Amino acid sequence: MPKLDISLQEEQKAFDIEVVAIENQWSSSRQSHLKRPYSARTIAALRTSIHTQSSTSSTQAVKLWNQLNSHNKNGTCELTFGTTDPVAVSQMAKHQQTVYVSGALCGFSEVAIPGMDHADYPWDTVPKVVSKIVKSQLWHDQRQRQFRLRHPIEQRGGLENWDYLAPIVADGDMGFGSMTSAMKMTREFVEAGVAMIHIDDLAIGMKKFTIGQGRTIVPTSEYLDRLTAVRMAFDIMGAETLLLCRCDTDHSEFITSVVDKRDHEYVLGATKSIEPLQEYLQKAQEDGKDLKAARNEWKEKAGLATFDEAVKAVASDTEYKAYTSELSKLELPSLSTRRGLAAKTVKQEVFFDWELPRSSMGQYMFQSCVKAVVERAIAAAPLGDVTWARMDSPVWKDIVEFHSKVREVYPERLFAFGYTGDYDYGKAGFSDKQVKTLHLDLANIGVVWQVQPIWSLQGLNLVTEQFGKLWAEEGIAGYLRTVQGPALSTRPMTDGFEKLSYCGGYLADAFFETVAGEEIVEKGQAKDFKRH
Structure with missing residues (x-):
């Protein structure tokens, strides 16, 4: 060498x-x-x-950054939805400024073995989908540009001119492993042309559903390390790519570790002397009892509480006031510090053991609240460009509290918000009028990017099922009446294979014409040209 x-x-x-x-x-x-x-x-x-080249990602990131800041200035928002299909993306260009690529959607349709959203698919799955969509966007941009430029300037005003290069926001989940895994995934995203990715604070391998237990988060320090690794990867590549800091702490029930004292305030412990949860569940299993019921029974017997709640339960009003007064003088007091303060200000011993409620996988029980979400979001904000607090069961007062508290520290902070597919807004107290203006009300508090992540499951499945039934019952007659007839009769014609300007017919001809030495303009408009 x-x-x-x-x-x-x-x-x-x-x-x-x-x-x-x-x-x-x-x-x-x-x-x-x-x-x-x-x-x-x-x-x-x-x-x-x-x-390393990152031009497409950087170009799209700056475009997205400008879009979001414009929305923030005007009190408006971008409303988009999730898909993995390039054909659907080509139609989104007419109404949406951005495209969302959800990890959950990719886990259903883009992997060898599909499954529920456990984020257990290969780490390069979503970047590959982003790459596929970006290539389709560039192709649509190319064929539209060529079609327009083959017409004289005086005719182009009447031609379609969509912005097919909508920036893509993609799901990076929790980074899929160690710091180096997160960096490799980030590099793949940038090379694919993504505009922004989001990284959350969930624990890898602990996404559970349907068993009556909530999500598990990682310590604040581990979350920040993830974000730092992604930011570092962007910087090494020289990319302008945006980082969306997503915090899934809301409604979390577990935390993997108590290594970070910033989390100690919210960790739950037993306030009564009782056998460990796992021993209790083991006996219940041996006796043939329902484990979910046994778990709830143990929690009630244990008197689960945070340490501060345990202090309040045994202290007099004067003692608790003295305890909280001393506590307020300290910055990020750990559990040991809290124990020391309680020993000085409260006569009665405070029993608190956060080891007893630990799960079979070692997780500590966690008490989620808006304050905990706010603190994580503020800690993460300097590393990212946009903040997203995932609230699967959004409560309006909590939403307002979260965004206002973060903006007290970062007045110009940009926010994202995700709508779930099954949330009962009426049951949560939203009137029909409030639901109609919800996106505008969110925009007024800085939520500039709003997404319905799973349209491809709920929306596309609904439409497909309806058409499948019609096709099975009526055959071609039903198709002609409901699809082909209306599509061909619209002006301009609905995009499809029959529409040469959309399907790339003119672009394909242009390649042949260029190789043959012809000018790629409409016949009768070309200047005299002699092939050399």
Whole structure:
């Protein structure tokens, strides 16, 4: 292998130039709000000699950044939905500014073995779907551009001109493993052309459904490490790609570890001396009892509470006031610090054991609340561009509290919001009028990007089932009446194979014409051209 022939001075000069370029990028209007725990010099040293290309991702990211900030300025929002189908994406261009690629959707339709959303599909699944969609977007942009430019300028005003290059927002789940796994996934996303990805604080391998238990989150420190790894990967590639910090703490029931004292306030413990939960469940199983009922029975006997709640339960009003007064003077007090304060201010011993409720997988029980979600979102904000608090059962007062509290610290913060497919808004107290204006009300508090993630499951399945029934009952007559007839009679014609400007017929001809030496304009408009 030949040795590089470069002087040390030239090497250092090139490095210093790159450091300055990185610092300039970080101080731009696009990135100046970000705060990194590392320096530009560190990132410059982590780069390869030949820079990885991230042009499509960066272009789309800046486009999305401008769109979201425009919505924020005007009090409006982007309403989009989830799909993995490039054909559907081509129609979204007429109404949506962005496209969402959900991990759950990919897990149903884009993997060898489909399944429920456990985020257990290969880590490169979603980036591959993004790549597929981006390529289709570029093709639609190309065939539309060629079709328009084959017409004289005076005719183009009447031709379709859709922005097929809608920025893609994609699901990065929890990073699919270690820091290096998250970095590799991030690189794949950037090379695929994504505009923004979201990373959440859920525990890998612990997404459970239908068993009466809530989600499991990781410690705040682990969540921040994930986000930092993704941000670092963006920076190494020199990408402008946006990072959406999604916090799934709302309605979480477990946390994997108590290593971070920022989480101690919300960890639940037994306030009564009782056998460990796992021993209790083991006996229940041996006796043939229902484990879910046994678990709830144990929780009631244990008197589950946070440490502060345990103090309040045994302290007098004066003692508890003294305890909270001392507590307020401290920044991020750990459980041991809280125990020390309680020993000084409360006469009665406070029994609290957070080891007793631990699950069979070692998780600690966690008490979710808006305050906990706010604290995580604020801690994560400097690393990302947009914040999303996932609330599967949204309560309006909680939604308002969350966004207003975050904006007290970051007044210009941009937010995202996801609508679930089965939430009962009426049961939650929303009137029909409130549901109709919900997206506008959310926009007024900074929620500029709003998504219905699972349209491809609920919406497309509904339409397909309805057509399948019609086709089975009426055959071609039903198709002609409900699909082909209306599609061919619309003006302009509905996009489809029969519409050459949409299906790429003119573009295909243009390739042949160009190879043959012809000008790719309509016949009768070409200038005299002699092939050489």
